[in-house]
Amino acid sequence: MPSRSKPFGEFDLIERFFKTGAASLRTDADHAIALGIGDDCALIKSQADEEIAITSDMLVEGRHFFAGANPELLGRKALAVNLSDLAAMGARPIGFTLAIALPAVESTWLAAFSKGLLAMAEEYSCPLIGGDTTAGLLTISITAFGAIPKGEAIRRSGAKPGDDVWVSGTVGDARLTLAALRHEINLPNEDLKQIEHRMHQPTPRVELGIHLRNIASAALDVSDGLLGDLGHILKQSQVDAEIQLGTLPKSITLQKQDVQIQNQFAACGGDDYEICFTAPTSQRDNIQAINKLIGLPLTIIGKTVQKKDVEVKVRLLDKSGTLLDDAEAAPFLKSFDHFAS
Numbered sequence: 415m416p417s418r419s420k421p422f423g424e425f426d427l428i429e430r431f432f433k434t435g436a437a438s439l440r441t442d443a444d445h446a447i448a449l450g451i452g453d454d455c456a457l458i459k460s461q462a463d464e465e466i467a468i469t470s471d472m473l474v475e476g477r478h479f480f481a482g483a484n485p486e487l488l489g490r491k492a493l494a495v496n497l498s499d500l501a502a503m504g505a506r507p508i509g510f511t512l513a514i515a516l517p518a519v520e521s522t523w524l525a526a527f528s529k530g531l532l533a534m535a536e537e538y539s540c541p542l543i544g545g546d547t548t549a550g551l552l553t554i555s556i557t558a559f560g561a562i563p564k565g566e567a568i569r570r571s572g573a574k575p576g577d578d579v580w581v582s583g584t585v586g587d588a589r590l591t592l593a594a595l596r597h598e599i600n601l602p603n604e605d606l607k608q609i610e611h612r613m614h615q616p617t618p619r620v621e622l623g624i625h626l627r628n629i630a631s632a633a634l635d636v637s638d639g640l641l642g643d644l645g646h647i648l649k650q651s652q653v654d655a656e657i658q659l660g661t662l663p664k665s666i667t668l669q670k671q672d673v674q675i676q677n678q679f680a681a682c683g684g685d686d687y688e689i690c691f692t693a694p695t696s697q698r699d700n701i702q703a704i705n706k707l708i709g710l711p712l713t714i715i716g717k718t719v720q721k722k723d724v725e726v727k728v729r730l731l732d733k734s735g736t737l738l739d740d741a742e743a744a745p746f747l748k749s750f751d752h753f754a755s
Contacts, residue, residue, distance in 0.1 A: 446508040446561060447543055456543035458509065458559060465567060466508075467560040469499035475552035480595070485523045487614045488554070489530030494616050496558035497538055498635040498687040501623035504568045505560025507540035513557075515550035538620055566627040568691070573632040573651035577692040579716045580630075580701065582619055584663045585640050586676065587612035589683025599675070605667045616687035622712075625704045626691060633691035639682035641728050641747050644690055648718070648726040651692075657716035659746065660733040674745075681746035692718055 448457035458466065473492055475481055493510060500507055512531070516524075535541055540558065587609040594601035619635075626633060632647045641657065648655055662680040669676060693701060698714075705712045716731075728747060730738040 497618035586680035588685035
């Protein structure tokens with residue numbers, strides 16, 4: 415980030431880049447916010463027939479995004495990853511707080527960041543209602559709030575043996591973009607342009623999550639890798655899963671790569687922010703109807719089965735239905751580790 419050209423105090427910064435813009439938003443969720451930015455706390459109106467979902471995510475420069483990343487896209491993504499968590503539980507966004515550490519206060523960077531952040535907030539009717547700023551390594555921490563009708567939250571613990579395992583959209587393009595930017599893969603520029611938005615501008619599947627209420631038995635968003643994240647559902651639900659590796663939905667761009675790369679990036683690439691969910695087979699027609707209604711591909715990639723051992727397990731099958739042994743399956747079952755080197 416460039417050196418600051420004009421000194422700002424904390425409250426000046428909030429007033430100029432965040433409070434004014436947030437106050438201009440007029441969203442469908444406004445009725446849920448009794449008091450926004452400007453006091454010691456924000457106030458959210460409680461509805462007797464709803465529960466409040468709360469999620470927090472932190473993005474650290476050099477760990478979650480490149481130094482010098484486009485600030486407008488970074489602002490959009492910072493909120494999008496939180497909205498993706500709300501989507502996974504079937505929550506309607508109602509507001510969020512922002513805590514940000516800045517190495518320096520640079521007005522051009524802040525103007526672009528707040529533009530992207532508040533544009534995403536307006537798009538998903540999720541106003542900024544509070545937060546904090548300080549000096550330090552560039553770190554963005556957002557807490558988002560959503561509303562769910564009582565008893566309709568989609569938890570990770572509801573999968574039953576015999577449920578279908580589904581995933582929305584396609585997976586693996588964010589990892590392919592990262593590989594290209596790291597020069598791990600030589601990707602033609604025209605191909606990179608087709609997929610780079612999947613890494614820099616993920617789309618939270620809020621509409622899908624709302625439609626999956628009372629249909630999905632369990633769900634989560636895919637942030638650290640599809641099959642690794644699926645393991646969280648399996649652990650909470652105490653079931654195993656059998657996944658057809660060849661059915662993982664991939665973009666045309668990813669399909670140009672070697673099959674091993676295709677499957678590895680789709681299975682454990684991370685940063686996809688699609689929804690992985692389970693549902694009884696009796697819900698297939700309803701899910702296909704959602705597919706048509708919102709225009710988002712939804713793909714069955716396997717099924718849950720009775721747990722066999724103490725530890726839950728994802729068992730992978732090749733295109734012929736043959737079970738991969740542990741050594742063959744291992745490259746596809748890794749997840750992103752925030753504390754790994």
